[in-house]
Amino acid sequence: MLPYGVADSAELETLAKVFNDYCKNHRIANEGDREQIAIMVMSLFRRGIEDAEQLSAELERVAKGSQGAGIRKNS
Numbered sequence: 001m002l003p004y005g006v007a008d009s010a011e012l013e014t015l016a017k018v019f020n021d022y023c024k025n026h027r028i029a030n031e032g033d034r035e036q037i038a039i040m041v042m043s044l045f046r047r048g049i050e051d052a053e054q055l056s057a058e059l060e061r062v063a064k065g066s067q068g069a070g071i072r073k074n075s
Contacts, residue, residue: 011050015041018055022063037063 019041044058
């Protein structure tokens with residue numbers, strides 16, 4: 001990670017893949033919900049989690065706790 005939480009091109013690819021995979025797997029299409037997921041991904045990244053597998057695992061954990069906060073999973 002570059003200074004100030006800035007991502008380089010390879011990190012951006014990882015962040016986008018984690019985000020897109022999560023939204024696809026959980027059928028999240030609502031723009032507001034997708035924005036919340038993106039914020040979670042970036043928050044995890046800023047905390048130093050850069051590996052795609054770790055990001056995905058932490059996103060699952062964090063998002064699970066946020067379901068009551070308004071993120072809807074379409075089933």
